[in-house]
Amino acid sequence: MFPLAAWVFLSARCAAMHPPTFDAPLPPSPGAKPIYLKDLDFGILAQCIHCGLCLPTCPTYDATKLERHSPRGRIQLMKNVAEGRLDVTEVFGNEMYFCLGCLACETACPAGVDYTRMFEEARADIERAGVLNTEKRNWIRSLTLRGIFTRPWLLRAIGRALRIYQASGMEALVRKLGLTRLLPKNLRELEPLTPRIQQDFSDALIGEIETPPEGATRRVGMLTGCVQDLTYSHVNRDTVDVLLANHCEVITPRMQHCCGSLHGHNGEVDTARDMARRNIDDMERSAGPLAELDAIITNAGGCGTHLKHYDHLLHNDPRYAERARIWTTKVKDIHEFLSAIGPVKPAGAGAEQTVTYHESCHLCHGQKITKQPRELLKLIPGLKLVELPESSWCCGSAGVYNITQPEMSAKLLDRKMANIAKTGAKCVANGNPGCSVQLEAGVRARGDDTEIVHPITLLARAYRAGKS
Ligand code: SF4
Ligand code: SF4
Known part of the structure; x- marks a missing residue:
């Protein structure tokens, strides 16, 4: 009851401080048109030459060895839908939501496949067709995607209530007393993933x-x-x-x-x-x-x-x-x-520290940013960077994948944590909040004291140490 009461109180307070600036979508601009799979340029749909080089890099194919769970298989399905040879069905919908969207296939592909474009349009088609609709799914999507994540004041209000729940010791008490057993199964499985909320935003x-x-x-x-x-x-x-x-x-x-x-x-x-x-x-x-x-x-x-x-x-x-x-x-x-721009090198000698680096999928595969975070870490005095085996293999976070596909996500997290343990590092740097929430949950579940940290936090600490 306490978090709920706190949430109601703080929601009202935050709403007063930051009144909701909108409740309805902005009116579409005149002339704006939606784009879906069938409207995609043929050049994008025909890029795949079926070579299969992407298969070993795909976590869902690696786990199942099924062609339809591979990038090549999914691209063929999407092409069939675009060409009108396949309807958007529940099976197609489930397949596209089993994909992590990690984009490892884009990095591996010699033909330059634009998987992101096809994948996003395919999911839009699935929602438009409503083939995965259930009352519960529609309600959750409406509450989260259209309700909470479009309203920063509401997201912050929920964050403040959660912060009170965590900082007051109630969360620890609830866990100690085993009260999480009273939650429905899916919520009970999600509870350990609850991120730590900061005092100040x-x-x-x-x-x-x-x-x-x-x-x-x-x-x-x-x-x-x-x-x-x-x-x-x-x-x-x-x-x-x-x-x-x-x-x-x-x-x-x-x-x-x-x-x-x-x-x-x-x-x-x-x-x-x-x-x-x-x-x-x-x-x-x-x-x-x-x-x-x-x-x-x-x-x-x-x-x-x-x-x-x-x-x-x-x-x-x-x-x-x-x-x-x-x-x-x-x-x-x-x-x-x-x-x-050529970063300023931190001054002075830092404390000795061994750090490994986990690559966020969308940083390395989506944006092709791989060497820059490593170069910045190597600038830090006293920091020894050890390579993480399979550093660019998805940790299972993948947006809300750890919520929608908990089993596959947990397997990927286990694999990541085992690789981290091999490095001997007690600090894991990574540049994406979704990965940090996932890795922190992995560390907590193992009763470990490994620090999960953003590379820029390590750099900021080094600048501060250089001044003192
Ligand atoms: S985005 Fe990731 S999971 Fe999806 S097909 Fe590509 S490699 Fe496989
Ligand atoms: S590597 Fe590229 S071209 Fe080859 S099968 Fe995979 S997506 Fe198609």
Whole structure:
């Protein structure tokens, strides 16, 4: 009862502080058109040459050895749907939701298959056809994707209630007394995945405009994310500190919206477009014309891939197409940005520390950012980087995959934790909040003391240590 009462109270308080700015989607721009599998360019659908080189890199094929669970099999299914030779059925829907969307197949593919485009349109087709609809599924999707994740004030209100539940000791008591056994089976299995909520969110930790004392040579916008804002707001603070140390003025809009990747990957393309428009508006309100920014920074690998596709998402929208095109040219992952400008090396000797690096799928496969995080880690005095076996193999987080496909997700997490143990490192760096939540759950389940940390947090600590 206590978390519920706290949630009601804080929801009301937060709603008063940050009144909901919208409850209905933005009206579509005149001329904006949806795109689905059948409308995809034939060139995209025909890219696959059936060579099979992607098969060994696909976690679902590796687990089942079934062609239909492989990238090649799924592409053939999507092509058949696009060409009208196959209907969008429940079997097709389940197949496309068994895919992690990890994009390892894109990295492996010599033909340059654009799996992301096909996969997102396929899931949109599945939702439009309603072949997986059940009352429970519709209710959960409506509550989360359209209700909570479109309203940052509501997400924060829920976060604050959860924070009280965790920080008051109630969560520990509930676990100690075994009360989680009273939850329905699926909620009981999800409970250990509950992320730790921070005391302060990004707008309390970061000023709207922060300028380095010695003056700035660059001006950047900062994206604080939605899950990242609740669970890793300190990583956002660290990111701003690292940008300041690298002579950047940082503009951070106060109330930001979810980037829309959750919606885009789960067939809610119209909502994803709505989120993209709102984020463009949010950034312009704080920073002015996007063209005048040197970069728009994200520190969440999963969000970054989607944020870089706003141009495609809004290319049919006359009011936003040009702004989305500029947005896409400006969005940079923090590791990518720092490596491009030449990062300031932290001064002084740091404490000896052995660190391994787990690659977020959407950072390495989606954005092809692999060497930059390693280079930044190697800049840190005293830090020894040991390679993680299968570092780019999915950890099973994959957006909401750990919720929708818990068995497959748990197998992937076990494999990842076993590989981490082989390195002997007690610190795992990774650049995506979804992976961090998953890996932290893995560490907790094993009663381990391994630290899961963002590479930029390690860099920020090194800059601070160099000053003291
Ligand atoms: S996205 Fe990942 S799980 Fe899906 S087909 Fe490609 S490699 Fe396999
Ligand atoms: S590697 Fe590329 S071209 Fe070859 S089967 Fe896989 S998706 Fe098709």
